[in-house]
Amino acid sequence: MKIALDAMGGDHAPAAAVHAAVWAARDFGLTVQLVGQSAAIEAELAHHKTAGLDLPIIPASQVIEMHEHPATAVKSKKDASMVVGMNLVKRGESAAFVSAGNSGGVLAAALFGLGRIKGIKRPALSVIFPNTSPQGYCFLLDVGANTDARPEYLLQFALMGHHYASEVLNMANPRIGLLSTGEEEDKGSMLVQEVTPLLKASPLNFIGNVEGKDVPAGLADVVVTDGFTGNVFIKGAEGVASMIVKQLEREIKARPLAVLGALLARPAFRALKARLDYREYGGGPLLGVNGVVIIAHGRSDAYAIRNAIRVAKQAAEKNIVGVIERGLNESAIDQPAREAVG
Amino acid sequence: MKIALDAMGGDHAPAAAVHAAVWAARDFGLTVQLVGQSAAIEAELAHHKTAGLDLPIIPASQVIEMHEHPATAVKSKKDASMVVGMNLVKRGESAAFVSAGNSGGVLAAALFGLGRIKGIKRPALSVIFPNTSPQGYCFLLDVGANTDARPEYLLQFALMGHHYASEVLNMANPRIGLLSTGEEEDKGSMLVQEVTPLLKASPLNFIGNVEGKDVPAGLADVVVTDGFTGNVFIKGAEGVASMIVKQLEREIKARPLAVLGALLARPAFRALKARLDYREYGGGPLLGVNGVVIIAHGRSDAYAIRNAIRVAKQAAEKNIVGVIERGLNESAIDQPAREAVG
Numbered sequence: 199m200k201i202a203l204d205a206m207g208g209d210h211a212p213a214a215a216v217h218a219a220v221w222a223a224r225d226f227g228l229t230v231q232l233v234g235q236s237a238a239i240e241a242e243l244a245h246h247k248t249a250g251l252d253l254p255i256i257p258a259s260q261v262i263e264m265h266e267h268p269a270t271a272v273k274s275k276k277d278a279s280m281v282v283g284m285n286l287v288k289r290g291e292s293a294a295f296v297s298a299g300n301s302g303g304v305l306a307a308a309l310f311g312l313g314r315i316k317g318i319k320r321p322a323l324s325v326i327f328p329n330t331s332p333q334g335y336c337f338l339l340d341v342g343a344n345t346d347a348r349p350e351y352l353l354q355f356a357l358m359g360h361h362y363a364s365e366v367l368n369m370a371n372p373r374i375g376l377l378s379t380g381e382e383e384d385k386g387s388m389l390v391q392e393v394t395p396l397l398k399a400s401p402l403n404f405i406g407n408v409e410g411k412d413v414p415a416g417l418a419d420v421v422v423t424d425g426f427t428g429n430v431f432i433k434g435a436e437g438v439a440s441m442i443v444k445q446l447e448r449e450i451k452a453r454p455l456a457v458l459g460a461l462l463a464r465p466a467f468r469a470l471k472a473r474l475d476y477r478e479y480g481g482g483p484l485l486g487v488n489g490v491v492i493i494a495h496g497r498s499d500a501y502a503i504r505n506a507i508r509v510a511k512q513a514a515e516k517n518i519v520g521v522i523e524r525g526l527n528e529s530a531i532d533q534p535a536r537e538a539v540g
Numbered sequence: 541m542k543i544a545l546d547a548m549g550g551d552h553a554p555a556a557a558v559h560a561a562v563w564a565a566r567d568f569g570l571t572v573q574l575v576g577q578s579a580a581i582e583a584e585l586a587h588h589k590t591a592g593l594d595l596p597i598i599p600a601s602q603v604i605e606m607h608e609h610p611a612t613a614v615k616s617k618k619d620a621s622m623v624v625g626m627n628l629v630k631r632g633e634s635a636a637f638v639s640a641g642n643s644g645g646v647l648a649a650a651l652f653g654l655g656r657i658k659g660i661k662r663p664a665l666s667v668i669f670p671n672t673s674p675q676g677y678c679f680l681l682d683v684g685a686n687t688d689a690r691p692e693y694l695l696q697f698a699l700m701g702h703h704y705a706s707e708v709l710n711m712a713n714p715r716i717g718l719l720s721t722g723e724e725e726d727k728g729s730m731l732v733q734e735v736t737p738l739l740k741a742s743p744l745n746f747i748g749n750v751e752g753k754d755v756p757a758g759l760a761d762v763v764v765t766d767g768f769t770g771n772v773f774i775k776g777a778e779g780v781a782s783m784i785v786k787q788l789e790r791e792i793k794a795r796p797l798a799v800l801g802a803l804l805a806r807p808a809f810r811a812l813k814a815r816l817d818y819r820e821y822g823g824g825p826l827l828g829v830n831g832v833v834i835i836a837h838g839r840s841d842a843y844a845i846r847n848a849i850r851v852a853k854q855a856a857e858k859n860i861v862g863v864i865e866r867g868l869n870e871s872a873i874d875q876p877a878r879e880a881v882g
Contacts, residue, residue, distance in 0.1 A: 342721055345728055378772075379687060379772065410771070411778050427769055429721040430769055437755060445816070456807060459808075
């Protein structure tokens with residue numbers, strides 16, 4: 199299997215991306231196509247042992263930077279690594295594309311280059327979010343592709359989340375929760391109140407509305423929300439976790455006995471860190487576009503990008519695009535939502 | 541000063557509320573009016589030493605339960621503790637009303653009983669949110685009063701937040717941040733993009749848009765958002781903190797040396813807990829209604845409610861209602877927003 203990687207994407211590109219490609223090629227037996235500026239990639243590859251690994255360079259002379267306006271950049275930079283990578287997927291030369299670059303840019307490049315799955319109104323960006331369930335995480339979408347959503351989009355996000363959780367994450371009959379301000383159906387925004395009856399009427403395992411605290415508590419396997427709320431939610435969670443770690447460090451450092459205690463407890467802290475580490479899952483799929491696209495955190499190091507490549511492999515192996523397309527046809531959720539439910 | 545307390549509100553009412561009233565009356569030298577069912581309150585008061593304290597009972601025969609529909613309950617239960625308490629404030633017999641009951645009920649009772657400050661379009665529910673700044677917290681609103689907001693509401697929330705932070709929290713020229721999905725002005729929902737120019741044109745110290753992770757990082761002193769996003773955000777933060785504690789406990793318990801280490805580090809854990817404990821601030825003001833109303837967490841114990849009474853005292857001493865009214869007139873933000881900014 200060939201996976202295309204945006205060698206120029208992310209805060210630590212190209213070093214982290216090239217390192218990740220070497221790592222993933224070795225661990226997962228993949229061909230990793232390094233898309234980007236050849237000279238820079240070659241210079242990085244020289245730092246690694248690559249004997250026996252298949253790491254072709256696919257030249258792309260331009261880079262979409264983090265601060266650029268996504269749609270404008272994608273339109274004007276025809277030879278950007280993201281654009282070239284999407285074309286590889288479109289032509290069937292890559293099973294998936296992975297990028298830690300400007301996520302709006304990846305979204306725009308995917309929409310221009312691959313388009314949407316027939317019947318899907320909007321793609322959704324997703325993440326694996328840690329929780330206290332035995333499984334250890336849920337699947338949360340949308341986390342930023344659509345800052346203003348309509349009820350029928352959220353219904354489709356739920357459907358796509360169901361298929362991804364079932365097929366790729368191996369969750370049986372995943373519990374779908376709609377993020378809201380209370381469990382009661384009369385709570386929440388107008389959007390939530392319009393989505394609730396659509397989800398109830400759908401064939402999905404909809405367990406009702408869940409609150410912010412219910413997500414880490416593991417009440418739902420798939421959490422559906424609009425891209426604005428989802429984005430604020432995951433970044434808030436990241437910030438809170440970081441604040442807790444910093445404050446605890448500060449309190450420990452102020453107390454000599456606590457410093458000793460923290461040393462003794464270090465393996466427990468490390469285990470906790472691994473459990474909450476976004477790098478373990480590497481990246482989230484951009485669902486609804488006509489190809490497998492995985493978006494990794496801009497801050498990703500080589501380990502995170504290596505794992506994002508693993509996620510891409512799994513999604514491609516399970517043919518998530520075909521599964522969603524079939525699921526959409528079977529559930530009739532590609533019809534205008536109001537007609538579909540009544 | 542007389543503060544009215546909803547003796548029937550909260551998961552642990554009336555025991556926690558009555559205990560809190562005794563505690564606050566003693567510590568803050570207040571008269572705390574216990575509003576609710578006399579027999580139940582008297583039975584609880586009998587468990588405490590109340591000699592020398594002024595704890596009058598204000599009879600209210602009905603209770604608005606947690607699951608009730610707020611507006612319906614407030615309209616039908618004329619003798620509910622929340623309704624009676626608001627009337628005390630309206631008649632000037634109490635300087636403030638504090639409740640840990642159904643927050644939608646408190647909002648409805650405040651709107652019916654007190655009305656809005658002249659010129660304020662919508663009230664906002666606020667909280668003190670911990671962060672890593674030297675001050676240790678920011679002021680966040682709206683966290684649930686308005687699940688669907690309009691740009692001019694958020695502009696007024698910013699103004700009210702500015703005055704509360706300045707007057708009651710003693711922050712000089714508080715930095716106002718608008719919660720969004722990125723710092724860039726072209727990011728965020730349509731609502732956010734419409735609010736940004738209004739805030740820029742206002743006399744407030746608007747520092748721009750902040751992301752979810754920037755809130756615990758302390759980038760803004762006052763964080764403004766709609767009630768849906770704010771509610772999901774704070775409940776998510778609560779859930780994440782709780783998950784981290786649970787997972788860390790689990791990892792520690794699995795390792796005997798770590799158990800010893802955690803014992804040694806216990807004072808540091810306790811200090812962290814106190815720093816993040818919502819009970820320290822007790823409750824958040826419902827800003828924009830024509831009286832001082834403090835809403836405490838439904839789970840509040842006596843300590844949290846005691847502190848909510850302290851918050852009520854501070855807000856009443858600083859005449860927050862008058863300050864907001866004056867601030868609104870001076871800033872001309874009571875005018876239709878689009879006219880006010882040009």
